[in-house]
Amino acid sequence: MADPAEGSVGRRLHEAGVQTRTHTPPTLPTEAKRRADPYPPVVVARWGMIDAMSEHSRPDGDPQDSVSAEPPVSVVIPVLNEGRHLRDAVNQVLAQEYAGDLEVVLALGPSNDDTDAVAADLVAADPRVRTVVNPSGRTPSALNAAIGAARHEIIVRVDGHAEIPSDYVATAVRTLHETGADNVGGLMKAVGTSAFEKAVACAMRSRIGVGGGTFHIGGGAGPVDTVYLGAFLRGALERVGGYDERYTRTQDWHLNLKLRQSGGTIWFTPDMEVTYRPRPTVRALARQYFQYGRWRRVVAREHPDTVNARYLAPPVMVAGTTMATLLGLVWPPALLVPTAYAAGIAFGGLAISGGESARTRALTPVVLATMHWSWGVGFLTSPRSLGQEQP
DSSP: OOOGGGSHHHHHHHHHTOOOOOOOOOOOOOHHHHHHOSSOHHHHHHHHHHHHHHHHHSGGGOGGGGGOOSOOEEEEEEESSOTTTHHHHHHHHHTOOOSSOEEEEEEEOOOSSSHHHHHHHHHHHOTTEEEEEOTTOOHHHHHHHHHHHOOSSEEEEOOTTOBOOTTHHHHHHHHHHHHOOSEEEEEEEEOOSSHHHHHHHHHHTSHHHHOOOHHHHOOOSEEOSOOEEEEEEHHHHHHTTSOOTTOSSSHHHHHHHHHHHTTOOEEEEEEEEEEEOOOSSHHHHHHHHHHHHHHHHHHHHHOGGGOOHHHHHHHHHHHHHHHHHHHHTTSGGGGHHHHHHHHHHHHHHHHHTTTSOHHHHHHHHHHHHHHHHHHHHHHHHOOTTTTTSOO
């Protein structure tokens, strides 16, 4: 495997302070062995190394840090135009029920609201909060900059508008310890306030809306392809060179792919639940899923072995429905295809929105169609140049 430091991302992490290096991942225990021995030797060894390294990561050698048996944690937050939500997001991190040392690193992009002023207030109010500059405003660049500035060996990612429970960090650290995984994460719990947002939440929590994905619809704890946000061991991030800054979207999925390809494990636990606020309008939702589709095509080009039916369903639906509709102009039986799709999302929308208001239930099929078509069109029209330019 090539040394991550040779790539552009590795250089950026190196410049930011992360010492990249090649690494041979440990052999993880089987599930049966993990149940029999929740603290296998490899995990104990890795945790001991983290404890030893964290002694050097504590600023100014604060003697009070040594009284905690919990390893110190750096929480990194990419921030752009989050003036409305940033204070609440940071305060809920600072209020975590976690006995170890905790710091928050905000990577500030070029916001056009009062985000910078809010961040300055937070830094002045609590010495655990620091900022780094992210001139590009791109999420993967922000994450690499924040990780490079972080002092500790455990990195927890949080978003500027995320809502996390008070035991989120403690659960992340415990799960890393128990599983020996490189990245652990949980459920992306979509919760809306308006009728439209609630319809989006219903769709995002359903198979007919997102095709599956444990972090969307839930499930039991275990290895998965990807998780929402995540908590990492620094060494795992160094091993793969951090986030690929070409990926404006799907950078989480791509990072987790690199971790798995390098021998690591991505672990889902339902105990780590993050409240996600859906897009508030059809236009915003369409733009979001159009970008998802475009960037998923980039992943498919670079890693064709990752393509599966779930990712191909939207573009196949768009192409098939469009062709059948055009054919139906001269051969009416072909119109059964778009009619069947419309009926499917109508009945499916009603099925997944039970218990919601009449307006939310009426909007759910519209949301499903918006997500499917935007994703599918984005995938089909994704230019080959996308993702090729270096940041």
